[in-house]
Amino acid sequence: MDVDGLWLVAFKTEAGWKSGGVLALVGDRMVGGDSSFYYVGDSKRSRDADGWLLDGTLKVRHYDGSDLTSYGVHTRGFDARFHAKIPDPGGKGVGNISAPPPGPGTVAFHLTRQHNV
Numbered sequence: 001m002d003v004d005g006l007w008l009v010a011f012k013t014e015a016g017w018k019s020g021g022v023l024a025l026v027g028d029r030m031v032g033g034d035s036s037f038y039y040v041g042d043s044k045r046s047r048d049a050d051g052w053l054l055d056g057t058l059k060v061r062h063y064d065g066s067d068l069t070s071y072g073v074h075t076r077g078f079d080a081r082f083h084a085k086i087p088d089p090g091g092k093g094v095g096n097i098s099a100p101p102p103g104p105g106t107v108a109f110h111l112t113r114q115h116n117v
Helices: none
Strands: 005-013 016-026 029-033 037-048 051-062 077-087 092-099 105-116
Touching: 016 037, 016 105, 037 077, 051 092, 077 105
Parallel strands: none
Antiparallel strands: 005 016, 005 105, 016 029, 029 037, 037 051, 051 077, 077 092, 092 105
């Protein structure tokens, strides 16, 4: 199983889990977004006994509508570190993004595969 595909992203917030849009993983590239922000970045992949590990960087940029993120921070954009674990057979993953202000700090997320690429 590979992790290339289209993934739904949900972020953990004070109000619970909230949809954060979609993320496409193709090779070492990550692209995605939601109704107000887009995400672009690179990741390095490795495997362990349980599945895939992804470690990378994301640029998150506001492009339309409200600049209020799903975790309650107003921002025009930020750069973040991205860490994820996607266990085999690979339908779901967990991870976190870390970004100092104007980013959110450290925020947990879930990934749910929507489509293979």
